[in-house]
Amino acid sequence: MQMLAEVDTPVENEEKAIISARDVSVFYGDKQALNKVSLEIPVNKITSLIGPSGCGKSTFLRCLNRMNDTVEGCRVEGKILLDGADIYDAKVDEVLLRARVGMVFQKPNPFPKSIYDNVAYGPRIHGLAHNKDELDDIVLTSLEKAGLLKEVRDRLNSTGTGLSGGQQQRLCIARALAVQPDIILMDEPCSALDPIATAKVEELIEELRENYTIIIVTHSMQQAARISQKTAFFHLGEIVEVGDTEQLFTSPKDERTQGYITGRFG
């Protein structure tokens, strides 16, 4: 809870990093998936991670809220600082960390519960609401923020798995928002969606930027260019190039980046 309180301080410095990864290496058993990756994530901006398949984007993303802890045999080296404190420190409670750093997955994964219960899941676990009214309030505002409320207002008690793919993904975003995170990690959130649903989710992500820091993995160069302010290009477990999205897409410095964004490989 204490961690949640810390963030309310407004940020003056545009370039202030909320997360900074320093020399992060990740191993799955003996296999190295990331090699000394360093990246600064600016607050209240959208950072996109791009790169060919298997280059370690998901792995890096999952380090940021310690989801890799749930993978057997996964080992993380280096430092990841969240507001200056190492999240891999022994004192850090990964459960509270994940409440602060939410996650949305590639495939919409609503629980087989009602829409209401899906969104209420996090607040209930963390005891964010003291009574039914407060909980209702959290659920409704989260759905509202995720742009889903209009569509589901009269069927909050029907099951979440009965929604369309795009609605399910927005439900998952609402579910993440309900825990009141500061940072939201998104791993290819639109790859299972059709273009219209994708447009809706993209619009939503851009709106969320005002209040949240967003890190998004995407395979769509257009998507990265459209919504993100900062882009990092991963290749074979390393970051090859990182910079302002516009600069990276118009005048990439590294020829591997150039090759990737012009579609010559990957």
Place this chain on the structure above:
Amino acid sequence: MSFSPLILILLAMCAFGYWYGTKKALVLSESRTVRVFSSRPHQYGMYVVVWGAVPPVILLVLWFVLSITPFGASETFTNLIHTILFPVAILLTGVIGVYFSLRSIDPELRVRKTLEGVVSGVLILASTISVFTTIGIVFSLLFETVQFFEKVPLSEFFLGLEWSPQTALRADQVGSSGAFGAIPLFAGTMLITLIAMIVAVPLGLMSAIYMTEYAGNKFRATVKPILEILAGIPTVVYGFFAALTVGVFFRDVGSVIGLDVVSESALAAGVVMGMMIIPFISSLSDDIIMAVPQSLRDGSYGLGATRSETVVKVILPAALPGIVGAILLAVSRAIGETMIVVMAAGFAANLTANPLEAVTTVTVQIVGLLVGDQEFDSAKTLAAFALAMVLFIITLILNVIALVVVRKYREKYD
């Protein structure tokens, strides 16, 4: 002529047919003009064997059936059939089959298709045999059951509270007209099953949860086989474990704390039966929990839930239908279990809900009714069939429900 020399002759013919057919096909294939020979040489050999073996075997079966079911023909005619007609016909079909199939070998002959047909025929035969066996069992149960209910009214069997199947052997014996109220037996079965489930469901389920959600791969790889060994112990071993160890232990503990526990208590039988069922429940639920998609776990952990919160709030609800199915299957196993209760629960048909007393179960009584000398059509013997029939229907219903539930659940995540 009897069966065995005939069979030997047929075997020899088939062996010759295989060898010669293969050889002939080999010769043909060496001088072939087309690139693809329609079948491999040994397949031609098999083709000859099929023609040389299948028709005689069908005749053999027919002969066998005829020789055990007398039909009203005169004795000389029957003799004629058995000594001449069948042996000759069988040998003849065999020879004809081998001869003509050998002659027909030719690169154009589509032997593989024929063989495929034979294979599927054999498979169909195997599955129909098991289906017909089941039907046969059900019918034999049904006939005896009907006979039983001609002697004992339905109402007595289903509503009677007293079970003492000793009927009089001589008409002048007193006090042994027999009572066939099955309620104490079903009550006893239910009591023991309940105890078994109280032991097995929590333990089995929790061990499955531990194995799937908590244990590391190494632990899982070593402990899971050990659990499966439990499932391989013959139930008679559980039976004397129950009778000699657990029963006595409960009695001793009871006498220390001032409870009167008989050594053949429902408790002992139920607890040991529960132990027998633990691996059954745990391995079924293990599979079911594993089938819950990883993405649901990720979703829950990603929201900051702990392991146990994830298990209780996401995984168990998602797996619940499957687990219910597994439990129903386990119940039907417990109801049908015989050996443990024969050895540990005894024969006294008490109508009681007290687990510290001795009760008896349906299966135990079936064993009791059929052991020893009895006329086959006495009410006592027939009662066994009636009990078995009811038991069969109950477990059938449980299994059907369980399978439907499990299948529904499977569809959801496929």
